[in-house]
Amino acid sequence: MLLLPLLLLAAGATSARTEPAPEPGELADWLKLDGFGTLGAYRSNDAVASMRPDARNANASLRDWRFDGDSQLSAQLTLNPNGPLRLVWQVLAKDDIVLRFRPRTEWLYLAWEPTPPLSLRAGRLALPVFLLSETRNVAYAQTNVRPYSSLYHLNPISKVDGLGAIWRQAMGPGELSLDAVHGRAQVDLTTGRVKASAITALAAQWQQGRWTLRLGRSDYQLDAQLPGTLAQLQTLASGATACSNCAAVLKARAPSQVRAAINTLGLNYERGAWTLSGEWMQRRSDSILVADADAWYAQLSRRLGSFTPFVGIGQTRFVEAPLGFQTVAGAPPAAQAANAAFDRFLQSANGRRSWQAGLRWDCAENLALKFHIEWLRNTQEIRLGQIGSVSYPATPPIGNYRGPAWDGQLRVLSLNLDFVF
């Protein structure tokens, strides 16, 4: 392990001749420490449905103020930051369903730039799926308090262990950037683990004047190691609900070895103090475990001195085809209703629409205070139960909840202080 820093130092030796003394904040010319963080508070207003800012948060707000949603602290160490060969290590501590606030390595990679337009990388890298994939946790760099959950929660894989290449080239009046990554990843859940044995992502970005346009495609080979979920599917397949074709349908529609793909289109347009940004995505797979979905958002903001008010709208819509569960002849009506409910449930019909408004205040050069309000409304189902960024209990026959029904709407207030250093 000692060899790597020595190699990096040697690579940077050309710039290490008669260096001036480091200014405050600079560890040394060959070593740089940067960091970012958020102190966040949020509260949802509903007594039945709860909300968590990040789908991987352990807890959710159910009419209570919580401080563990967006709150985070991250440090990034860059070895030989000015050289063509450098090492980047980013550690993040943020509430996680498995790790809680234990720091974890977000990125750790070796980057080599044989020529300025080309950067080759190896190690733990950001998966370039969305516009904000590389900085989805760096809230200071965003106008909003957090990336739009309508898109970003549909892909919980944010990093891969593998190889990557970035190529940027000025072409005529604009610049083309290509970002390719291949590797593997795993996402740990409380109920199991999803292993991605192969992920390939390619993103092309065109920037010209006020416009930025981005196209992305990522392909996944997944192994859903979710014992609880698979056991429930097995129960259905066994005919427990008098389903005549569940076994065959689930075998065809719910394989645990999943092939999935995500296509994205993003744009950003700046004109004076105004900024319009938006993204669209399409997720498709061969298994209901990763339900087909379409999603988009659009946001408009305007800078007014140190204040930036913004409004946005986002939508997620699940488009998984019905499974077509059939009930054996002579079974009680309850069985037919149960099969219909399970069919709908397995389509993950948790689509929703979100309206947002907020204000960013750049109160100091490294500090941004943000006030944010979001209205969420489920547009597909509000009875079958859901666990995610929005969670609500399932009524029979999916679950046992018999309390007041959720009206499908939710309002969330957030107050965040973002900083970088």
Next chain:
Amino acid sequence: MNAHDAANPMPLLHAARTGAWRGALRGLLLAGLTLAAMVPAEAQAPAGARPDPSKVLRVSAVQSWSAPYAFYRDGTLVAGINHDIVQTLAEQLGMSVQTLVLPRTRVDAAVLAGDVDLRCHLSRDWVRNPEAYHWGPPMFELATVLTGHESAVPITGLDQLHRGQTIGTVLGFVYPALEDRFNDGRLRRDDTFAVDRNLQKLKLIRSPYIVSDTREIDWHLRNNPGHLFANWRLPLSRTEFRCAVPRNGRVDAQLLLAALERLQASGRIEQIIKNYSPPQPVLVMAAQSPVKLLSQQQVAALFLGEALELPGGGRPALGSQGGELKHEFYKWVLEKDAAQVKAIWSRMTFSGRGRAPREFAQPAALRAWLLSTPNALAFMDSSGLDPTLKVVYMPPVGLP
């Protein structure tokens, strides 16, 4: 060496940066120039009863001092950086100031005669007998540059000037970086008796090139929107602004030197300079860099992380001087505010795609970094220029 001749009333000074006052300032300035030529070289004692001599600080002022260092009205020094420094110092000591406005050539004689307790706007290189003074601490930097009319051929080195080329200068001023060339005829002086006239000469193309202090040029350009100055500068020399206490003065030298140290440490000097001469960013590289002048679009692309290579090749290392200067640069060159730039570089930094410009609090540290780092370019205040650096871009002076 630099000095200044100008006249201007003090109350207008703080408004000098606002467009509303510029017309009035220019008119008064021109009137003052005429008056300055007639200023009698005599002491300007305050009216009324004669003050206690032990409480009077006798300070010399040079007639040819000019804005923003000195503003004269009816032959009296009424404002300017030099004026405010001395006044602040005297206030700290509970003394009153008696200013002796003299032609440059008579100041040394006045010192020899024991008529002066303090001289400011001075450098050890500018006096024949530096040992005759107790020297105060360096207070800030002064840069002397060569520049030209917009129709003159831009130059990046003095050797590019043809033999016998006329250079606009001020009578009695010594320009160490040019003296050899003046003496052997490679260059010719075209003297005027005042800095302002030297600057105005460029407009008349009496001299296609002139030499002057950067703050004087910047002040002139801010207050003369129709100027015809070219958008390039050739740094010639850098020196430190000091005050000095003649050994034969009647005020205790240690008392004055200690007060100067306190004044320097208090940060008041920076505030005084800022009142008259707002930061003027210039983008610089090491003098031997092959990079020539850059366009505003090229500079913006580099400092917003959109361009990864310098024109002609090479990975750029970006730097900046901190403070208000940085904000001016962001605002007028990048057309962003500090928070926007910080957000952009946060995205670059935390995606591992680049590092934000390295920031330096002290110009000396920035200069050392520029000289030791390949392909380094940084913006700094024009007063920090020196011959080891070249200006590759300068935004228009005095943008609103």
